[in-house]
Amino acid sequence: MKMALQARMKLGFVTGEVEMPASTSASYALWTCVDYTVRAWLLNSMTPNIAESFLYAPDARKLWIDLEECYGEANGPLIYKLRREASTLMQTDMEISKYYSKLCQLWEELDRLSPLPVCKCATASICTCSLGRQLKEREEFNKVHHFLMGLADVYDSIRNQILLLEPLPSLNKVYVMVSKVEQQRKIQVDLCEPSQGIGLIAAAQGSNRNEEKGKLQ
Numbered sequence: 001m002k003m004a005l006q007a008r009m010k011l012g013f014v015t016g017e018v019e020m021p022a023s024t025s026a027s028y029a030l031w032t033c034v035d036y037t038v039r040a041w042l043l044n045s046m047t048p049n050i051a052e053s054f055l056y057a058p059d060a061r062k063l064w065i066d067l068e069e070c071y072g073e074a075n076g077p078l079i080y081k082l083r084r085e086a087s088t089l090m091q092t093d094m095e096i097s098k099y100y101s102k103l104c105q106l107w108e109e110l111d112r113l114s115p116l117p118v119c120k121c122a123t124a125s126i127c128t129c130s131l132g133r134q135l136k137e138r139e140e141f142n143k144v145h146h147f148l149m150g151l152a153d154v155y156d157s158i159r160n161q162i163l164l165l166e167p168l169p170s171l172n173k174v175y176v177m178v179s180k181v182e183q184q185r186k187i188q189v190d191l192c193e194p195s196q197g198i199g200l201i202a203a204a205q206g207s208n209r210n211e212e213k214g215k216l217q
Contacts, residue, residue: 001044013035056163079113082109083110086106091150095182144162155182
């Protein structure tokens with residue numbers, strides 16, 4: 001339901017971000033109309049028996065709170081499960097792209113369940129202090145370290161190089177840097193395989209010649 005409300009840019013009515021204006025405000029009539037619409041969407045998404053219990057909620061925010069209290073599930077166990085899964089995820093034999101995608105999926109789910117706090121100084125959706133930026137930078141820093149810690153030992157060299165950089169690159173740049181090393185390793189393996197094959201063939205031919213000489217003797 002949250003996705004549907006967000007798609008209509010009405011999620012703020014249930015989260016409390018779009019507050020009810022004063023009854024004397026010029027925007028009060030419009031706010032009331034939209035709030036009625038959001039309440040109707042919520043009620044229509046329920047079965048009739050359940051909807052009857054919430055018909056008299058004074059606004060969409062109160063209706064949402066009542067629904068969470070009656071039917072919402074605690075996010076604590078799920079957040080713990082996701083954090084544990086993310087903290088124990090290692091690349092091992094996975095390709096870098098797959099390892100990175102798995103981590104991002106876990107992070108996105110955690111961000112949805114436990115988002116970063118938002119400062120209260122924002123005006124017209126613009127933060128006038130540096131708190132929001134600092135929180136995002138700290139989160140990016142932690143994600144870069146998390147990504148690097150899970151890499152296989154063969155990436156020790158590039159991992160150490162990245163950790164020595166000042167400032168630390170963004171997560172996307174770090175992913176690109178490690179991916180390039182992975183591609184180089186694949187090329188080196190591909191180049192070594194034909195020469196190894198030639199060596200095996202030569203060794204087999206030499207063995208066959210020795211066997212033939214032994215028979216002649």
